[in-house]
Amino acid sequence: MSDQIPLSQLAMARPNAAPDYLDGLNPEQKSAVESVDGPLLVLAGAGTGKTRVLTTRLAHIIRTGRAKPWNTLCVTFTNKAAREMRERAMNLIGPEGEGLRWLGTFHSISAQILRRHAELVGLKSTFTIIDTDDQIRLCKQIIEAEGIDPKRWTPRYFAGLIDGWKNRALMPDKVPADEAYQFADGKGIDLYKTYQSRLSVLNACDFGDLLLLTIRLFQDHPDVLKEYHDRFRYILVDEYQDTNIAQYLWLRLLARGTGNICCVGDDDQSIYGWRGAEVTNILKFEQDFEGANVVRLERNYRSTGHILAAASHIIKENRGRLGKTLWTEGEQSEKVRLRGLWDGEAEARQIGDDIEQWQRDGNKLADCAVLVRASWQMRAFEERFIMLGIPYKVIGGPRFFERAEIRDAMAYFRLIRSEDDDLAFERVVNQPKRGVGATTLQKLQQIARDDGRSLTTICRMVLQTDEVKGPAKRGLTSFMNHLDMWRDKHHAGLSHTELAQQILDESGYTDMLRADRSPQAATRLDNLKELVSAMGQFDSLAAFLEHVQLVMDVSSESGSDDEVQILTLHGAKGLEWPLVFLPGWEEEVFPSKRSVDENGNKGLEEERRLAYVGITRARERCMISFVANRQIYGRWQSVLPSRFVDELPPDHVEAVSETGYGTRQGFGETYSGYSTSDSFEDLGERSSYNSPGWQRLKKTDRKRTAPPVIDGKAELIASSSPGKSDFSIGQRVFHIKFGYGRVEVIEGAKLTVEFEKAGTKKVIGTFLEAA
DNA sequence: TTCTTCACGCTTTTT
């Protein structure tokens, strides 16, 4: 590095030339890049070049010599975002970008800081960072130890509460009494305290602690804070709308130094409220940071006019936003397409056909994506794509390091490094089965708790006595002997990959999986192989474990294959495709019922932002669809078009419905909406989501009476709520899985149905014959 | 201790 001329000097060598990295920026972007002094909020709408502005600003600061790379602090939420930002910044800055030591996630930067000052917050610098799974197991132990029924008060819920408090920067002494009383009849705060003290005994902290302890460090030790004030001349924050209170306080403390803080975000894309993000942070930025400037980026470079119009039209229903008007010079091109279909299978079939057509037109599969609200919706598309032979990729499935087998292996490794890691011990003493059951483990835990020592220590002691006997004793002895042996080998300098392989083999873990003939066992073995090879990229076991604690991901970005992407709307943030499918726009699916039930209008507005995010992912074409019937958790349910369908702007949308279901948005001859009455006659009035007919709709109103049974006859009214009631004709029992209409003919597996209002006869080839 | 059976409940996801 030292023999290279810093690029900043190259830039200075030709003072008259405008720096090339500013080329092609529009005036707003340029001003966001260049106003480097004082607080700045960049309100960047979807597709307005947010990341470009952020990285160019960073490059600008460094290449104009305002600060050295290591004097800038760049914070993101995810490791992926951090990686991307580093990559793009390096392209602009050149080799000097290597010095960006403080570019990372809130958590990784906090961990970096905490490791240097651990003793000031009551930790040893080797502290472990526990993940959600360990956290829940710890909560479970605490709850059981207190004699609280873990069924009534689930550990998961309690862990969620703790996370919630930590998101709001509330340590046990600060939690509002009434809130803590919600849990286990007033024991909430005590349990929280116990949890924290358990963590400190284990020399561990959870993700929330990383932030909170850093905040406490800064508050209690002004000298330390000063050191970081001096260090961080410029602060850049990505996705500011996703910050929670703890992160806000964290930033506030650091920004108090130079005041040069630049936050980039979009209040309309705040979709993580459920995990503590506070849109208010971005809404009141100007009050929070004195003398703040605001730059709006409103020129969209991504989507066509129609797509942008549809997105804007929906989002403007939200109150409490800063307000932006996105515009584009792009052409109008084709309208957003809206489709009403029979059921989830029809939807998958339709989208499959569209994708085949897209491909026939010479486009790449990787250029389109299916964005769903919830991951259970993905299955239908996977099934269909497999049938059609369309290569696809599900993005954001179960994470590698969260798989049971990987966590088991990691627990073994953790025990090698620090034998007092009780959570790891509990996880694998009896994995594979060694005859050490719950009773034995409980006995050990009891002694360990009373003695205040670790399970391994206690275990060694107990094995000298006769407190455990029989198979349990034999199992424990063998387990401990193995651990000692591996630890010896580790210290003797056996390579960590070699050691890992031996641990897996000698512990009997591989044999256990090999003996298991189920198809998953094979994948599990593969995963373990991958784990061992991934370890090879690290110098030591310790280095590997450190990495995994914070980056629960293996960055094996293949990406080269031409595959349709299937992902959730949340997972789609920050991405874009020429063609985007948005299926499942049904009320209670999207917007999600739970979201609205639990968080009312706030929840609804977040769902609406999700719709906004979804639409704005599309560059050229956007295909929205909803169905009349959907299988949810294996049960057939009749569903209504989402209210978001009604909020689409008619002028920019081309709508078709095959079901007779529709909305006020021009479905031609077909009736619209939904009625509480049983007969079609009463559907006369056009109803929309806002009409009384919709609003009065109660769950119970939707129940239809069971269809009349006419033995042997081929005609009956099939107006029952699908899935609710089977009906029989002669010996045959049917289970209706389509909408409401008059069944005309039943022949074999074919059913002809007439839909009175729509006036169409339709052959339904797919119905279930109940067993 | 481990195997079997039943009940339950079930968004979104990162660190």
Place this chain on the structure above:
DNA sequence: GCGTGAAGAA
């Protein structure tokens, strides 16, 4: 409809 998790049976 399916996987988890806890209570009862061998």
